[in-house]
Amino acid sequence: MNDPIASPPADEAESQERDLGRRFVELLRERDVTALEHFVTAQHAHELARAVAMLDEEERAELLELLPPEMAADLLERLPSVQAVQCIEDADPEVAAAVIHELPSDLQADVVGELEEDEAAAVLEHLEREEAERVRRLSAYSDEEAGGLMITEVLKYPADWTVGQVVDDFLSNSQLYRDYQVQYTYVCDEQGRLIGVLRLRDLLLSDRNTPLRQIMIPDPIAVSHHMTLDELYEFFQEHSFLGVPVVDDNGVLLGVVQRGDVDLAWLERADRSMLKRQGIMSGEEIRSMPLMDRVRGRLSWLSINIVLNLMAASVISYFEDTLAKVIALAAFLPIISDMSGCSGNQAVAVSIRELTLGLIKPTDVLRVWLKEISVGCLNGLVVGLLLGLVAVLWRGNPMLGVVVGVALMLNTMIAVSIGGLVPLLLRRFGKDPAMASGPLLTTVTDMCGFFIVLSLATMVIDYLQ
Amino acid sequence: MNDPIASPPADEAESQERDLGRRFVELLRERDVTALEHFVTAQHAHELARAVAMLDEEERAELLELLPPEMAADLLERLPSVQAVQCIEDADPEVAAAVIHELPSDLQADVVGELEEDEAAAVLEHLEREEAERVRRLSAYSDEEAGGLMITEVLKYPADWTVGQVVDDFLSNSQLYRDYQVQYTYVCDEQGRLIGVLRLRDLLLSDRNTPLRQIMIPDPIAVSHHMTLDELYEFFQEHSFLGVPVVDDNGVLLGVVQRGDVDLAWLERADRSMLKRQGIMSGEEIRSMPLMDRVRGRLSWLSINIVLNLMAASVISYFEDTLAKVIALAAFLPIISDMSGCSGNQAVAVSIRELTLGLIKPTDVLRVWLKEISVGCLNGLVVGLLLGLVAVLWRGNPMLGVVVGVALMLNTMIAVSIGGLVPLLLRRFGKDPAMASGPLLTTVTDMCGFFIVLSLATMVIDYLQ
Numbered sequence: 001m002n003d004p005i006a007s008p009p010a011d012e013a014e015s016q017e018r019d020l021g022r023r024f025v026e027l028l029r030e031r032d033v034t035a036l037e038h039f040v041t042a043q044h045a046h047e048l049a050r051a052v053a054m055l056d057e058e059e060r061a062e063l064l065e066l067l068p069p070e071m072a073a074d075l076l077e078r079l080p081s082v083q084a085v086q087c088i089e090d091a092d093p094e095v096a097a098a099v100i101h102e103l104p105s106d107l108q109a110d111v112v113g114e115l116e117e118d119e120a121a122a123v124l125e126h127l128e129r130e131e132a133e134r135v136r137r138l139s140a141y142s143d144e145e146a147g148g149l150m151i152t153e154v155l156k157y158p159a160d161w162t163v164g165q166v167v168d169d170f171l172s173n174s175q176l177y178r179d180y181q182v183q184y185t186y187v188c189d190e191q192g193r194l195i196g197v198l199r200l201r202d203l204l205l206s207d208r209n210t211p212l213r214q215i216m217i218p219d220p221i222a223v224s225h226h227m228t229l230d231e232l233y234e235f236f237q238e239h240s241f242l243g244v245p246v247v248d249d250n251g252v253l254l255g256v257v258q259r260g261d262v263d264l265a266w267l268e269r270a271d272r273s274m275l276k277r278q279g280i281m282s283g284e285e286i287r288s289m290p291l292m293d294r295v296r297g298r299l300s301w302l303s304i305n306i307v308l309n310l311m312a313a314s315v316i317s318y319f320e321d322t323l324a325k326v327i328a329l330a331a332f333l334p335i336i337s338d339m340s341g342c343s344g345n346q347a348v349a350v351s352i353r354e355l356t357l358g359l360i361k362p363t364d365v366l367r368v369w370l371k372e373i374s375v376g377c378l379n380g381l382v383v384g385l386l387l388g389l390v391a392v393l394w395r396g397n398p399m400l401g402v403v404v405g406v407a408l409m410l411n412t413m414i415a416v417s418i419g420g421l422v423p424l425l426l427r428r429f430g431k432d433p434a435m436a437s438g439p440l441l442t443t444v445t446d447m448c449g450f451f452i453v454l455s456l457a458t459m460v461i462d463y464l465q
Numbered sequence: 466m467n468d469p470i471a472s473p474p475a476d477e478a479e480s481q482e483r484d485l486g487r488r489f490v491e492l493l494r495e496r497d498v499t500a501l502e503h504f505v506t507a508q509h510a511h512e513l514a515r516a517v518a519m520l521d522e523e524e525r526a527e528l529l530e531l532l533p534p535e536m537a538a539d540l541l542e543r544l545p546s547v548q549a550v551q552c553i554e555d556a557d558p559e560v561a562a563a564v565i566h567e568l569p570s571d572l573q574a575d576v577v578g579e580l581e582e583d584e585a586a587a588v589l590e591h592l593e594r595e596e597a598e599r600v601r602r603l604s605a606y607s608d609e610e611a612g613g614l615m616i617t618e619v620l621k622y623p624a625d626w627t628v629g630q631v632v633d634d635f636l637s638n639s640q641l642y643r644d645y646q647v648q649y650t651y652v653c654d655e656q657g658r659l660i661g662v663l664r665l666r667d668l669l670l671s672d673r674n675t676p677l678r679q680i681m682i683p684d685p686i687a688v689s690h691h692m693t694l695d696e697l698y699e700f701f702q703e704h705s706f707l708g709v710p711v712v713d714d715n716g717v718l719l720g721v722v723q724r725g726d727v728d729l730a731w732l733e734r735a736d737r738s739m740l741k742r743q744g745i746m747s748g749e750e751i752r753s754m755p756l757m758d759r760v761r762g763r764l765s766w767l768s769i770n771i772v773l774n775l776m777a778a779s780v781i782s783y784f785e786d787t788l789a790k791v792i793a794l795a796a797f798l799p800i801i802s803d804m805s806g807c808s809g810n811q812a813v814a815v816s817i818r819e820l821t822l823g824l825i826k827p828t829d830v831l832r833v834w835l836k837e838i839s840v841g842c843l844n845g846l847v848v849g850l851l852l853g854l855v856a857v858l859w860r861g862n863p864m865l866g867v868v869v870g871v872a873l874m875l876n877t878m879i880a881v882s883i884g885g886l887v888p889l890l891l892r893r894f895g896k897d898p899a900m901a902s903g904p905l906l907t908t909v910t911d912m913c914g915f916f917i918v919l920s921l922a923t924m925v926i927d928y929l930q
Contacts, residue, residue, distance in 0.1 A: 045702045046823030053824040054832075078702070080822040171670060204669045205636060237510045237543070260725035267732035285815050286824060287836040295843045298811050302848055305807050309800040310855060316796040317859075323795050330788050330795045331781040334802050334911065335774040342770050346763050350750050357545045358511030359518035359751060371752040378760045383767055390775060394782075446799065 024051035028059055033066050040071055045078040052083055053288050057090050064091040064099055073102030076111075082286055085114040088123070097126030100135070105152040105255075109138035113148075146232060147225035149265055150246045150255035155185040157212055159195060164208030166198075186245060186253055187216045194222055194245055194253040222247045225254055229269065232262045270356070312337070312446035319454035326457055326464045328395050332387070332404045336453055339383060339408060340415040340445040347372050347419030348441060352433055355423060362428035368420050376416035384409030399463040407453035415445045489516035493524055498531050505536055510543040517548055518753050522555050529556040529564055538567030541576075547751055550579040553588070562591030565600070570617040570720075574603035578613075611697060612690035614730055615711045615720035620650040622677055624660060629673030631663075651710060651718055652681045659687055659710055659718040687712045690719055694734065697727045735821070777802070777911035784919035791922055791929045793860050797852070797869045801918055804848060804873060805880040805910040812837050812884030813906060817898055820888060827893035833885050841881035849874030864928040872918035880910045 020043065027035045040048065052075075055063065064072050064087055076084040076099065088096045088111050100108055100123060112120050112135050120139070124132040134152075141147030157166055166185070185203075187196035196216030206215050222245045223235065235244065236259045243258040272284075285294050316323070316333060323329055351368065354360040360368060388405025392398050419441055423433035457464060485508065492500045505513065517540075520528065529537050529552055541549040541564065553561045553576050565573055565588060577585050577600050585604070589597040599617075606612030622631055631650070650668075652661035661681030671680050687710045688700065700709065701724045708723040737749075750759050781788065781798060788794055816833065819825040825833060853870025857863050884906055888898035922929060 044699070046699060049823040050826065053819070080824070082822075083824070167669060170666065200665050200669065201635065204632060204665065234509070234511060260728060263725060263729050264732070267729070286819060286822070287815065287833070288824070291839055291843075294840050298808070298840065299844055299847060301811075302804065302807060302844060303851070306800070306804060306848060306851055309803050313796040313800050316799070317793075320792055320795075324789070324792045327785055327789045327792070328782075330785075330798070331778040333795065334781070334799050335771070335778050337799050338774050338802075338907075339767065339771060342767060343763070346766075350752065354518070354751060357547075357751070358514040359545070359548075359753070361515065368752070374756055375759050375763065378756075379764055379767060382764060383771060386768070386771055442803075 020047050021051045021054050025054055025059070028055070028063055028066070031062075031066060036063075036066060037068070037071055040067065040075050048075065049079055049083060052079060052087070053286070055288070057290075060087050060090040061092065061095075063087065065095050069095075069098040070102050072099045076103065077107060081107075081110055081114075082284070083288075085111055086286075086288065089115060089119060093119075093122040094126045096123045101127060101131065105134075105138060106150070108135050109141070109148070110143075112136070113139035113141075113143075141225070143265065144229040144269065145225070146223050146227040146246045146257050147254065149229070149232070149261050150225075150257045151261075152255040154245070154253070154256050156188045156192075156253055157185065157198075159187050159189065159211070159213040159216070161212050162208060163203055163206045163210045163212070163215070166203060166212065167208065186220075187212050188253055191250075192253060193251040194220060194247055196220060197245070220245060222251075222253075223257065224249070229262065229265055232257060233266045236262055308443040309446075312443055312450060315447050315450040316454070319450075319458065322454055322458045322461060325461060326400070328391075328397070328400060329404075329453065329457055332391065332453065333450060335387065336404065336408050336411060336449040337446045339387075340411040340449045341442045343376070343379060343383075343412045344415035344419035344441045344445050347376075347416040348423055351420050351423040355427055355433055360424070362424045365421060365424060368424060369417060372416045372420035373413060376413040379416075380409035380412035383412060397464065399460055403456045403460065403464070404453060407449065407456055410452055411445060411449040414448050415441070418444060485512050486516045486519050490519055490524070493520070493528055493531070496527075496531060501528075501531060502533070502536055505532065505540050513540065514544055514548060517544060517552070518751070520753070522755075525552050525555040526557065526560075528552065530560050534560075534563040535567050537564045541568065542572060546572075546575055546579075547749070548753075550576055551751075551753065554580060554584060558584075558587040559591045561588045566592060566596065570599075570603065571615070573600050574606070574613070575608075577601070578604035578606075578608075606690070608730065609694040609734065610690070611688050611692040611711045611722050612719065614694070614697070614726050615690075615722045616726075617720040619710070619718070619721050621653045621657075621718055622650065622663070624652050624654065624676070624678040624681070626677050627673065628668055628671045628675045628677070628680070631668060631677065632673065651685075652677050653718055656715070657718060658716040659685065659712055661685060662710070685710065687716075687718075688722065689714070694727065694730055697722060698731045701727055773908040777908055777915065780912050780915040781919070784915075784923065787919055787923045787926060790926060791865070793862070793865060794869075794918065794922055797856065797918065798915060800852065801869065801873050801876060801914040802911045804852075805876040805914045806907045808841070808844060808848075808877045809880035809884035809906045809910050812841075812881040813888055816885050816888040820892055820898055825889070827889045830886060830889060833889060834882060837881045837885035838878060841878040844881075845874035845877035848877060862929065864925055868921045868925065868929070869918060872914065872921055875917050876910060876914040879913050880906070883909060 024036075024039055027039060039051075043051070052060070052063075063075075067075065076087060079087070084107070088100065091099070100111065103111065112123065115123065120136075124136060127135065138147070138152070143149070157169075185198040185200070186194055187198060189195050196212070196218050197220040198212060198216050202215045221239070221241075223232065225246050225248050227235070227246075241259065243256045246254045246257055248254055285297055287294070351360070354368075355362075384405040384407075387408050388401040390401075391404045392401035422441060427433045489501075489504055492504060504516075508516070517525070517528075528540075532540065541552060544552070549572070553565065556564070565576065568576065577588065580588065585601075589601060592600065603612070603617070608614070622634070650663040650665070651659055652663060654660050661677070661683050662685040663677060663681050667680045686704070686706075688697065690711050690713050692700070692711075697709075706724065708721045711719045711722055713719055750762055752759070816825070819833075820827075849870040849872075852873050853866040855866075856869045857866035887906060892898045
């Protein structure tokens with residue numbers, strides 16, 4: 001038996017990998033095809049990804065051109081998909097088409113789906129008509145429906161075949177079927193419509209002459225090619241299947257959606273929406289993208305953010321007279337803003353999590369609010385007292401302590417209420433609950449916080465000076 | 466064939482589910498066991514989760530007591546694990562033990578692992594000694610190593626068995642093996658050490674009298690029970706297996722780790738660490754937890770945050786004379802703080818993503834910094850110009866525009882540099898890169914931002930008044 005896989009000491013591994021990355025670039029510059037092939041075969045996926053990340057646009061194009069298409073496809077399969085798309089984008093369309101031809105169907109569709117329309121057309125022109133049409137059809141599905149998540153490598157047989165015929169087919173195509181990661185085999189009618197499912201185990205336990213019709217499980221559960229990611233996720237929570245067949249509107253078998261792929265897509269989407277909530281639209285960025293794309297991606301959010309910030313700042317500006325009289329307040333404004341934003345975001349996170357787990361529905365407004373306001377009162381009291389105490393000790397003015405303490409307490413209660421409920425309302429109106437809550441929340445809680453502390457201060461201005 | 470699964474119109478479904486949640490609570494209060502059993506069998510997982518979320522502590526305890534153990538276990542399997550643990554915690558230890566006895570091995574270990582030590586001991590006391598020991602051993606593994614991620618339901622046979630014996634065993638145990646979601650069957654020696662792997666397909670294609678030794682794949686790849694989640698994730702990136710056997714230090718087969726479970730655990734950890742980075746320690750909260758636990762969870766972060774905020778505010782305080790002379794600056798302080806924080810967090814997000822995908826190593830400091838500073842210069846220029854322009858137009862003072870614009874530009878460059886590099890440094894020192902970057906980053910960029918804008922203003926104070 002092989003030894004359980006052991007990793008070399010971290011330092012050693014690190015310096016090794018540094019050299020590997022550089023070595024790859026050198027091999028490419030020397031156009032040493034044999035050594036490049038050897039490198040791609042021998043290295044781990046992580047090392048390949050890092051080596052490719054070091055290449056510029058032209059070097060990436062050259063890489064795909066130098067390697068034989070099967071090997072280039074093998075490389076792309078092992079890279080993160082964002083890098084695979086980058087390589088295909090930068091390659092000559094003819095080279096790109098040859099490589100795409102060698103990819104498995106789901107990756108073909110993913111890569112082509114990510115290309116600009118004219119780039120995709122240029123590449124598909126170089127594929128055979130039938131393949132091009134299949135890729136185009138698959139890449140038209142979104143990543144968040146069954147058609148976009150399925151693999152098309154499924155085994156299907158006519159109902160009048162016998163167990164022996166299937167076993168012989170397995171035997172003669174064992175090389176081709178090597179990558180078919182499905183436990184089930186399907187039975188279709190002459191129109192390609194799904195009529196049954198075969199389990200490997202049943203094949204194993206049946207006589208060679210048994211027709212499939214006798215051992216298949218008839219009327220199998222299938223899902224529509226337009227079933228959404230959310231519905232699929234719920235489907236796999238209900239059923240302990242490893243995969244489910246996907247059919248078109250006529251019941252024709254198109255492929256299989258696997259549980260693992262649904263879980264992955266679902267969590268990746270959660271991850272993306274979390275980045276969006278934080279206002280990090282650059283979530284899709286990798287640093288080997290062109291500079292201007294990276295600048296534009298990050299600026300798109302920064303420019304919205306500056307407008308939101310100016311709105312909040314206008315509240316401060318409105319109370320400038322008060323601020324001029326009690327300059328000590330200036331240091332407390334960012335604290336109240338940041339602390340309320342934090343309380344609000346905690347409530348947002350819990351609401352999104354509970355929506356995701358199905359523990360609350362968008363209509364549970366009152367229940368959620370009661371749970372939030374009880375935490376908000378207690379936490380508001382604690383942080384309000386703390387900040388008030390600090391203000392008194394630091395500035396020696398008891399009324400200043402009362403003003404900032406009460407303001408933080410009230411604004412914490414406002415922040416958890418908004419933070420807890422906004423995701424519910426967004427979901428209710430069919431929006432992604434994660435999408436708008438962050439920036440929306442921060443701006444509103446900032447404005448409320450500045451307003452409360454400065455208007456309280458204006459009221460008791462005589463005791464503050 | 467069944468119709469592709471269709472969901473009812475959203476509004477209708479919603480009001481239905483509201484009633485379902487209430488109905489469940491009523492059934493429980495009426496102690497109507499038959500109706501409860503029917504409810505648990507008939508409802509979808511999401512509806513069950515929401516119904517259980519409406520229960521208080523005593524009602525949860527009563528629920529497990531009322532239902533037959535197999536049905537209670539079936540219910541727990543369908544709930545989010547945080548709810549399953551809650552139910553077991555609140556139940557009487559004897560009832561809890563009876564339910565745990567019915568759970569699959571991985572869920573047994575997860576649930577018991579989450580209990581307090583004395584609670585776990587109380588529950589295990591009521592299990593048979595052998596089972597209790599197995600559960601205790603499994604629950605001692607962390608969630609982030611192979612032993613904690615594996616399932617122990619694997620099929621293993623001696624090498625001198627024949628294909629016919631295995632097929633007969635399949636046949637006679639088909640009910641028991643129903644839940645075994647593995648495509649592989651293993652061959653072990655007398656000491657239980659893994660010596661080979663059997664593929665279902667090879668069983669299918671071999672004569673009944675063939676001994677397993679002849680058709681097994683010898684020296685199979687296996688992983689140590691202590692292999693970490695990161696290593697497992699990399700392992701499955703390298704190998705296209707659906708699962709890999711797990712062995713102890715002596716090579717004894719313990720179970721199988723499945724690709725899907727590793728992907729899931731890996732993404733869930735990324736999710737958790739993202740919440741931590743945002744300072745939302747309450748990521749684990751659900752609202753049916755006791756109030757004081759929720760308050761404490763959220764306060765633990767809020768109280769750290771208030772200290773960090775006070776550090777940043779002390780910079781403002783230091784420059785109070787300048788601020789008193791140019792009160793207009795007060796409105797720009799929160800803007801500079803928030804905008805720099807945002808730029809910095811964008812850089813953090815990209816670094817963490819690139820580290821995760823393996824595109825950079827912790828030693829790539831210079832390469833990352835060059836990529837960041839080039840974006841930082843351009844974005845700093847744009848947002849600096851924007852804010853400067855706003856300041857001039859709003860306050861009619863050109864020098865104020867120069868001060869806030871230049872300050873925001875410089876601080877954007879500082880923020881992306883820190884944001885891009887801190888995750889690398891944390892990883893280098895063996896820390897979770899996501900863990901500390903957020904709060905650390907925000908405090909440092911706030912302090913720098915306040916310092917830059919206020920010291921610039923102090924220098925040119927004569928032109929600002």
